[in-house]
Amino acid sequence: IPKEQPYRTSYHFQPPQNWMNDPNAPMYYKGVYHLFYQHNPLAATFGDIIVWAHSVSYDLINWIHLNIALEPSGPYDINSCWSGSATILPGEKPAILYTGIDHYKNEVQNLAIPKNLTDAFLREWEKHPQNPVMTPPTGVEEDNFRDPSTAWHGKDGKWRVIVGAQNGDEGKTILYQSEDFVNWTVNPNPFFATDNTGVCECPDFFPVYINSTNGVDTSVDNSSVRHVLKISYLRKQHDYYFLGKYVSDKENFVPDVEFTGTSKDLRFDYGKFYASKSFFDYAKNRRILWGWVNESDSTQDDIEKGWAGLQTIPRKVWLDKSGKRLMQWPIEEIENLRHKQISITGEKLEGGSTLEISGINVSQVDVEVLFELPELESGDWLEDPSEVDPQLLCSKQHASRSGKIGPFGLLALASKDLTEETAVSFQIFRASNRYLCLMCSDQSRSSLRNDLDKTTYGTIFDIDPNLKTISLRTLIDKSIIESFGDGGKAVITSRVYPLLAIEKDAHLYVFNNGSQSVVISKLNAWSMKQAEIGHEGNINCA
Numbered sequence: 001i002p003k004e005q006p007y008r009t010s011y012h013f014q015p016p017q018n019w020m021n022d023p024n025a026p027m028y029y030k031g032v033y034h035l036f037y038q039h040n041p042l043a044a045t046f047g048d049i050i051v052w053a054h055s056v057s058y059d060l061i062n063w064i065h066l067n068i069a070l071e072p073s074g075p076y077d078i079n080s081c082w083s084g085s086a087t088i089l090p091g092e093k094p095a096i097l098y099t100g101i102d103h104y105k106n107e108v109q110n111l112a113i114p115k116n117l118t119d120a121f122l123r124e125w126e127k128h129p130q131n132p133v134m135t136p137p138t139g140v141e142e143d144n145f146r147d148p149s150t151a152w153h154g155k156d157g158k159w160r161v162i163v164g165a166q167n168g169d170e171g172k173t174i175l176y177q178s179e180d181f182v183n184w185t186v187n188p189n190p191f192f193a194t195d196n197t198g199v200c201e202c203p204d205f206f207p208v209y210i211n212s213t214n215g216v217d218t219s220v221d222n223s224s225v226r227h228v229l230k231i232s233y234l235r236k237q238h239d240y241y242f243l244g245k246y247v248s249d250k251e252n253f254v255p256d257v258e259f260t261g262t263s264k265d266l267r268f269d270y271g272k273f274y275a276s277k278s279f280f281d282y283a284k285n286r287r288i289l290w291g292w293v294n295e296s297d298s299t300q301d302d303i304e305k306g307w308a309g310l311q312t313i314p315r316k317v318w319l320d321k322s323g324k325r326l327m328q329w330p331i332e333e334i335e336n337l338r339h340k341q342i343s344i345t346g347e348k349l350e351g352g353s354t355l356e357i358s359g360i361n362v363s364q365v366d367v368e369v370l371f372e373l374p375e376l377e378s379g380d381w382l383e384d385p386s387e388v389d390p391q392l393l394c395s396k397q398h399a400s401r402s403g404k405i406g407p408f409g410l411l412a413l414a415s416k417d418l419t420e421e422t423a424v425s426f427q428i429f430r431a432s433n434r435y436l437c438l439m440c441s442d443q444s445r446s447s448l449r450n451d452l453d454k455t456t457y458g459t460i461f462d463i464d465p466n467l468k469t470i471s472l473r474t475l476i477d478k479s480i481i482e483s484f485g486d487g488g489k490a491v492i493t494s495r496v497y498p499l500l501a502i503e504k505d506a507h508l509y510v511f512n513n514g515s516q517s518v519v520i521s522k523l524n525a526w527s528m529k530q531a532e533i534g535h536e537g538n539i540n541c542a
């Protein structure tokens with residue numbers, strides 16, 4: 001690994017070196033948080049042999065890297081240990097179901113259990129002698145049958161689990177049931193299916209409280225909860241979620257709104273974010289979501305850096321009061337890394353102005369801004385909101401550079417001369433009988449370097465007609481920018497690789513390109529301390 005590492009993060013989770021993709025089997029066990037992840041121990045690229053690396057933490061922020069937890073060993077996983085999930089069985093016994101690439105290169109599901117339950121770090125795992133416990137059923141392609149979810153316990157005492165699959169163009173999740181977690185029976189009808197989507201990867205299925213931001217155990221099913229099904233569609237490279245009804249007597253899921261394949265579908269994140277997985281943290285009664293963020297530079301760059309792949313800061317998820325979407329917020333523990341602080345209150349930002357936030361290290365920073373809005377009535381008119389492609393609108397914004405209320409927001413990882421900057425912005429629109437907020441993360445000027453994916457990301461959401469203020473929280477960490485709009489209603493994560501705006505040469509600005517002025521009613525920004533990372537065992541360290 002080269003010594004100069006301007007893009008390696010200081011408080012996001014990443015392996016000591018080499019490739020990482022999906023988060024696997026996150027869980028809380030005996031006072032310890034566990035994160036496993038898809039890892040190529042030999043290179044900074046995806047590989048023929050993928051293993052489960054394993055790290056533990058007391059706070060989800062500072063980590064200890066342990067030995068590899070699962071690696072190919074039997075005919076049922078000899079060609080890789082792919083994604084899977086943990087379930088805590090009665091008596092506080094964790095179990096992992098994961099996908100093995102078997103000796104025929106077919107995908108099968110396997111069971112592993114800890115060797116020693118008194119070890120809170122769960123260092124060693126034993127594969128079950130009956131593996132594989134699930135093989136591709138009829139109507140499922142042998143090489144598209146993977147990623148078992150966390151299991152849930154039905155009222156009849158049986159376990160249920162769903163597995164992602166494909167049959168031609170149809171994507172589906174298949175339900176299995178078991179009494180003992182070892183012998184599984186397939187349900188002939190899919191739990192959920194979508195036409196013309198291709199494979200469903202990493203399905204996640206969980207309940208959320210209707211009237212509380214608290215999380216709830218995956219097996220809870222009563223009138224106080226609704227259900228969420230998340231699918232990672234490989235063709236789209238995005239994580240989509242559906243709110244809906246779990247019909248337990250039919251063992252299927254009926255979404256409130258069908259999948260359309262357009263920008264109208266709900267996503268956890270409108271930027272880079274894939275193969276996410278949630279777990280119920282019963283220590284703090286919350287549901288926590290992890291997601292994989294891939295690189296936006298080239299494979300050659302990754303090889304030179306010696307690593308690829310990040311995880312987002314874990315997010316708490318809950319159902320919005322509207323019942324129509326989920327809310328997300330960085331877990332509170334991240335605030336323990338907040339260090340030097342800068343605050344601004346009641347500062348007017350005239351149309352066309354910028355204001356620098358200086359005096360702290362803005363290449364690793366947590367910024368929260370509350371903007372006071374002018375009368376929403378003065379926003380730009382949007383003829384037909386249902387026809388809008390927000391990503392396209394965001395890309396055009398840069399060319400036009402102005403609206404009425406916004407774009408305003410932050411210029412992150414900017415160079416002094418502003419030849420490099422990533423604009424995270426809001427623009428308010430009015431339409432007949434409603435108001436909307438366009439949220440953008442514009443990477444087009446993020447770096448003077450070429451060979452980077454600089455796609456602009458965006459999303460549009462309805463806002464309260466009486467809205468007076470709107471918040472933006474952005475976590476910046478060297479090469480990742482995670483932005484939470486309107487209290488966590490919409491999230492956009494991006495990767496950027498500035499040439500000039502690194503370390504002490506990185507700048508942060510608040511800007512307003514709209515013709516109306518907005519007021520920074522409150523801004524707090526904190527330099528973030530480096531997370532503490534320890535190693536144990538023989539994971540490859542640079």
Ligand code: FRU
Pocket residue numbers: 021022038050082083084099146147201202274275
């Ligand atoms: C999602 C995925 C999973 C698979 C794993 C392999 O990114 O393709 O479907 O199990 O990654 O690493």
